[in-house]
Amino acid sequence: MRAVLMAGGSGTRLRPLTCDLPKPMVPILNRPIAEHIINLLRRHHITEIIATLHYLPDLMREYFQDGAEFGVQMTYAVEEDQPLGTAGCVKNVAELLDETFLVISGDSVTDFDLSEVIRFHREQRSQATIVLTRVPNPMEFGVVIIDDQGRIQRFLEKPSSSEIFSDTVNTGIYILEPEVLDYLPKHQETDFSKDLFPLLLEKGIPMYGYVAEGYWCDVGNLDAYREAQYAALYQRVKLEIDYGERSPGFWVGQNTYIDPSAQIGTPVLIGNNCRIAARAQIDSGTIIGDNVMVGSDANLKRPIVWNGVILGEEAQLRACVAARGTRIDRRAQVLEGAIVGSLSVVGEEALINPNVRVWPSKRIDPGATLNMNLIWGQTAHRNLFGLRGVSGLANVDITPEFAVRLGAAFGSTLKPGSQIAVSRDQRNVSRMVSRSLIAGLMSVGINIQNLEATAIPVARTVVPTLVVAGGIHVRVHPERSDHLLIEFFDHKGINLSKSREKKIEGAYFKEDFRRSQIQEIGNVVIITQANDLYSTSFERHLNGEAILQSSSKVVIDYAYAVSGAVLPQLLAKFGCDAVVLNASLNQIIPSASDRRCC
Numbered sequence: 072m073r074a075v076l077m078a079g080g081s082g083t084r085l086r087p088l089t090c091d092l093p094k095p096m097v098p099i100l101n102r103p104i105a106e107h108i109i110n111l112l113r114r115h116h117i118t119e120i121i122a123t124l125h126y127l128p129d130l131m132r133e134y135f136q137d138g139a140e141f142g143v144q145m146t147y148a149v150e151e152d153q154p155l156g157t158a159g160c161v162k163n164v165a166e167l168l169d170e171t172f173l174v175i176s177g178d179s180v181t182d183f184d185l186s187e188v189i190r191f192h193r194e195q196r197s198q199a200t201i202v203l204t205r206v207p208n209p210m211e212f213g214v215v216i217i218d219d220q221g222r223i224q225r226f227l228e229k230p231s232s233s234e235i236f237s238d239t240v241n242t243g244i245y246i247l248e249p250e251v252l253d254y255l256p257k258h259q260e261t262d263f264s265k266d267l268f269p270l271l272l273e274k275g276i277p278m279y280g281y282v283a284e285g286y287w288c289d290v291g292n293l294d295a296y297r298e299a300q301y302a303a304l305y306q307r308v309k310l311e312i313d314y315g316e317r318s319p320g321f322w323v324g325q326n327t328y329i330d331p332s333a334q335i336g337t338p339v340l341i342g343n344n345c346r347i348a349a350r351a352q353i354d355s356g357t358i359i360g361d362n363v364m365v366g367s368d369a370n371l372k373r374p375i376v377w378n379g380v381i382l383g384e385e386a387q388l389r390a391c392v393a394a395r396g397t398r399i400d401r402r403a404q405v406l407e408g409a410i411v412g413s414l415s416v417v418g419e420e421a422l423i424n425p426n427v428r429v430w431p432s433k434r435i436d437p438g439a440t441l442n443m444n445l446i447w448g449q450t451a452h453r454n455l456f457g458l459r460g461v462s463g464l465a466n467v468d469i470t471p472e473f474a475v476r477l478g479a480a481f482g483s484t485l486k487p488g489s490q491i492a493v494s495r496d497q498r499n500v501s502r503m504v505s506r507s508l509i510a511g512l513m514s515v516g517i518n519i520q521n522l523e524a525t526a527i528p529v530a531r532t533v534v535p536t537l538v539v540a541g542g543i544h545v546r547v548h549p550e551r552s553d554h555l556l557i558e559f560f561d562h563k564g565i566n567l568s569k570s571r572e573k574k575i576e577g578a579y580f581k582e583d584f585r586r587s588q589i590q591e592i593g594n595v596v597i598i599t600q601a602n603d604l605y606s607t608s609f610e611r612h613l614n615g616e617a618i619l620q621s622s623s624k625v626v627i628d629y630a631y632a633v634s635g636a637v638l639p640q641l642l643a644k645f646g647c648d649a650v651v652l653n654a655s656l657n658q659i660i661p662s663a664s665d666r667r668c669c
Contacts, residue, residue, distance in 0.1 A: 072189065073168060074117045075161050077243075078105055078177035079125030079154055084292045087412035087430040087446075088394055093127045095177030096134065097296065098377060100303050100312055101342050101360050104290060105131065105177045109141050110311050112175070115185040118143045121167055122177070123160035125150040157243070158261040165252045174263075176243035180299040181287040182309040183244065188281050192246040195221065197279040199251050199271055202244035204287045215239055217280040226269055239280065242287050251276070285309075293410060293428075297392070300358055300375050304338050314340065324361060342378070356390075366401065374405070383419070391423075400437070424582075440580035443472070455579060456572040460558035462548055465500045469555040471507040478511025478543075480579035481559065484571070485540050487516040487591065492542035492598070494522035494530040504555060505545045513593035515585045522601045529605040531564035536604055541567070626650045 082094030089097065095105035105122075112120060120143050124131055128149045138145030148164045155163055161174055171192070173185065183202060192200040201223065203215055216225045217239070241264060254270055255261050271278050286308035288299045303310045314322040321335065324343030329335070333347045336355035341347070345359060348367040356373035359365070363376055366384035374388035382388070383401035391405045394413040399405060403417045408426040411417060415429050418437035423429065428444045435441055447467040455461050461477065463469045482491070493509055495501040502524075509519050520537050522530055527544045534542045541561050548554035559567045559575070567575075578584065587593075625647050 072117050072171060072173060073119040073121060074112050074173040074175060075164065075168070076105065076108060076112075076120050076122040076175060076177050077157060077160060078122045078131055079128075079150055079160060080178055081126040082178065085290070085296060087410055087428055088293070088296070088392065090431050091127070091413060093124075093130055094290070096127075096130055097178075097290070098360070099180055099290075099299055100310060100340060100358065101378070102313065103131075103134065104180060105135070106141065107180060107310050108175060108177055109135070109138070109143055111182065111185065112173075113142050115189075117173060117185070119146075120144065121146045121148060121164050123148050123150065123164065125154045125160075154260065155258075156260040156262045156266075158255055158263045158267045159259055161247075162252050162255040162257060162261065165249070168249050168252065171246065171248055174243075174245040174247060176289075178290050179243060179287060180290060180303065180308060180310070181242070181244075181285065183242075183283040183285045183287065185244075188244070188283065189246055191221070191281045192279070195279045196277060197246070198248045198276045199268065199278045200246040201268070201278070201280045202242045202246075203239040203280045203282045204242050204285075205238045205282065206240050207238070215241055215280050217282075221279045221281060223268075223272060223278045223280050226264065226272065239282055242283070243289070293392075293408075297375065297390070297408075301356060301373070304340060304356065304358055306338075312340070314342065320355075330367075348384075360395075377413070394431070403435075442580065442582055443476070455576045460556055460566075462551075462554050462556045465547070465553060465555045466503075469504055469557070471503060474504045474507035474557075475511040475514075476579060476582075476584075477557070477575075478508035479515050479584045480511075481508075481543070481575050482512040482515035482517040482593075483578045483583060483585045484574045485517060487585070487587065488518065490518045490520055490537070490539040492520045492522055492530060492534050492537055492539045494525045494527070494542065494544045494601075496526075496546040497524040498547055500555065501545045501547065504557070505543075508543055508545065508557070509595060513595070514587065515593075516587035516591045517593045519593060519595040520598050521595055522598050525601050527558065529601055531560060532605045532608050533598070533601045534560065534562065534564040536608075537598070538562075623647045624650070 078093065078095040080094040082089030085094060085097060096103045099107060109120060120138065122131065122145060124147055132147055135141060135145050150160060188200065188202055201215060215223060217223050245263065251267065251271060255267060261267065268278065286302060288295055288302065290296050290299050302308050312322055314324045317323050320337030322340045324341060324345065326343060327341055327345040329347040330349045332349045333351040333353065335353045338355055339353055339357050341359045342361035342363065344361055345363045347365045350367055351365050351369045352371065354372045357371050359376045360378035360380065362378055363380045365382045366386060368385045369382050370387045373390040375392045377393060377395045379396045380393045381398045383399060383403065385402045386399050387404045390407045391409040393399060393405065393411045396414045397411045399417040400419040402420045405411060405417065405423045406425045409423045410428045411423065412429050412431035412433065414431055415433045417423065417435045418439065420438050421435045422440045424442040427441055430446045433445050491512055493505055495505040512519060520539055522533065527546065530542055530544050539562060541559065542564065544558045546556055548556040561567055
């Protein structure tokens with residue numbers, strides 16, 4: 072009998088683990104999920120396997136090659152243009168399926184007795200047999216109801232709580248006769264559960280469900296991935312383990328050195344060529360890949376550590392996942408449910424909070440605290456504030472969600488009911504971020520004096536007259552046109568002191584946000600007289616009579632900025648002859664070369 076191994080999925084819900092790895096190649100007990108499926112097929116004397124591929128197909132082909140090393144014969148069918156769905160990919164290889172065949176998903180972990188399923192299929196003279204299993208919560212799966220003889224009566228794909236009529240669900244394992252593929256169109260995306268099986272049921276084609284005993288887990292998300300790893304380690308599912316068992320529940324690979332002072336619980340799995348340094352503490356439930364180095368005094372409580380990871384001295388990992396080639400430096404902490412993507416570096420004494428996901432090839436600065444997913448930027452910094460406030464790539468580092476948290480952090484350092492002035496330049500990205508800051512401030516009970524689009528000198532001048540606790544100005548960075556700059560100032564319009572900045576950073580990283588009740592949510596007032604207030608203040612510092620008598624001629628490049636809204640009325644008062652350049656308020660952001668040309 073031949074088997075079709077469906078291995079084309081991109082594993083979106085498993086990211087960042089699948090950013091550079093197809094879902095069937097994600098490791099369980101240090102070996103790809105697909106390898107455990109192939110081992111299962113081989114144990115039941117199914118050695119001719121056709122793997123359907125789509126996402127990063129070369130990685131799987133390079134690993135399994137012709138299958139000889141794994142005791143099977145592998146053939147590959149790549150969906151080049153677009154994924155064809157579960158049924159479409161099998162239809163694509165129909166010419167290779169001239170007798171009863173098995174279809175199995177490459178991203179599930181199971182130890183079902185496939186031989187018994189095949190026997191049942193043949194005894195019932197079924198055209199299509201679906202392997203079923205009972206689960207406590209069937210809402211994430213396709214529910215199937217069968218009669219006393221096992222014949223399928225009804226399907227329902229991913230029902231709501233009110234629609235559940237059975238706890239037996241479709242596992243994605245099928246025994247099929249080649250004739251059923253005739254009901255599928257060629258070169259079209261089709262699905263077994265949504266398209267083929269309902270059609271066969273409608274036509275009265277004999278279809279049966281076999282309720283299998285044993286373990287099954289659809290590794291569809293990160294929680295399920297961790298559950299499958301622990302189930303395999305605690306041997307709730309029968310998988311082959313490639314390492315020798317030194318003592319009950321303690322598997323260790325070849326050429327691995329463990330310092331005698333290290334404390335290791337069981338069950339624990341440690342791969343080949345590993346080095347476990349002095350006084351390291353490795354608790355039960357820990358899985359360590361090949362070529363891993365664990366520093367002295369490191370503390371590991373049930374993490375899943377992939378191949379090539381380096382853990383520094385006193386590093387602490389708690390029920391997290393450290394993907395291929397990750398480096399976690401001295402005294403760094405990665406907490407429960409966190410995922411560190413491949414080739415990322417976590418600096419000394421950095422902290423990754425629970426359930427935070429770090430995409431591949433990122434760098435967490437020493438001492439930084441990460442409490443939100445790091446996806447687009449390259450680095451998580453220890454400090455929010457630089458020389459001129461908070462800056463970063465627009466809509467990459469400085470995003471709406473970042474701004475909401477930053478606003479809440481700033482507001483949490485102020486008394487409830489305080490007033491804050493918020494201003495920005497005229498660009499859409501600044502409008503987006505300033506509104507997010509306002510939302511964060513309001514959530515902690517801070518009232519907003521919104522100056523809207525205005526120049527930062529105007530904002531600094533107006534703040535003392537508004538009797539506010541401080542101000543925030545958002546603008547495109549004057550030196551980097553792809554960056555945003557968020558500047559904070561106190562009640563006098565002067566940049567915040569370093570101690571005030573540290574308080575905001577502390578509130579941000581610790582998520583020490585005050586949450587206001589509904590009646591305490593902040594209010595927003597639009598301030599329309601800011602330019603008038605600035606003009607009046609500016610005039611007080613000038614010798615107006617001297618300027619009027621000088622008949623000055625002034626050339627001004629407004630650089631498409633909001634200064635064009637206030638300077639004309641000032642210049643007009645003093646009789647200046649102004650030659651104006653780039654005065655429109657549009658979204659064009661001058662580059663560095665544009666500024667040099669001017």
